[in-house]
Amino acid sequence: MTGPHPAVAACRRQVRSALSDAELAPGSTVVIAVSGGADSLALAAAVAFEAPKLRIRTVAVTVDHQLQDGSADVALRAAEQCRDLGVDHAEVRTVDVAAAGDGPESAARTARYAALEAAAASYDAGAVLLGHTRDDQAETVLLALARGSGPRALTGMAPQAGRVARDERIETGRGFETASASAPASSTTFLRPLLDVTREETHAACAALRLEPWHDPHNDDPRYLRVRVRKALADLETDIGPGVVAGLARTASLVRDDLDYLDDQAIQLADGLGESPWRADELAILAIPLRTRVWREVLRRAGSPAASLSKVHIDAVDALVTAWHGQQPIHIPGALQVRRGAGLIHVEGRRVQ
Structure with missing residues (x-):
């Protein structure tokens, strides 16, 4: 007896791992975001196969944006295929x-x-399970590189995250996320099981399962930035050779591991510092990548909105330690000010005139 097509098996394997890592209780429910495209249909098929083994109920949700003629029919067809796959509700x-x-x-x-x-x-x-693939991840990282968005943006999309994790803002329906601590948090957990699966594999999985994916014409429209980035990535694969997509996705994972470690170290250091004042010389000996993270954490704890803390604020506060010349207190979002006096760094509420 032969097993499933390799692409089908790959999708199932990744979904099985993601559901297990999420530690969902038996009897719980997951929502599958299904656009009707190959990626989301391959995801739905894999979830419909794996979730019952864990006694997890499945609900497929197709969002009709009403932006194209016939979008209602496309959405209904996607829901119908999900029911045929064995999803509990669509x-x-x-x-x-x-x-x-x-x-x-x-x-x-x-x-x-x-x-x-x-x-x-x-x-x-x-x-909520999303169908982003390795190709989407590579496009996200490539865009971040082009924009010079900073190291956190290079981590791409997290395999598991809240609506907004501490380090990211979800911006993608088909590919792009930028790092930001600015968006509001939510209790919804998002899983991306297919980040190690290629777009080619999701199409192959749909073909093997005789599914009928919808092709979004917007995916060919160069007016959209994501389409232009996708073409640029395809050109790189042609000019440099196969492996660019995998390399960019691998870079995202490696950078994420390093940054998560630095963030965790900074949190531990902030715990040890407690409330201000702090000795400037003790802060000065911290490595810059740690010290700037410590500033963000202690200022956030003091009441400064993370969304409003920019590099300009952090650099100005850091100069109180690294380039002290008697400068005035630094005004920080959240009606705070940071000042240096007698070798100590103080964070205080700003006096409102």
């Missing part, structure tokens, strides 16, 4: 996309995640 949620300052892609993304979070809340789901 539904379509229609959203109204109001274009915001960041453009229609951002507005659609915001509406989509809001719908998925609402679905998770209504079913008391332990997690």
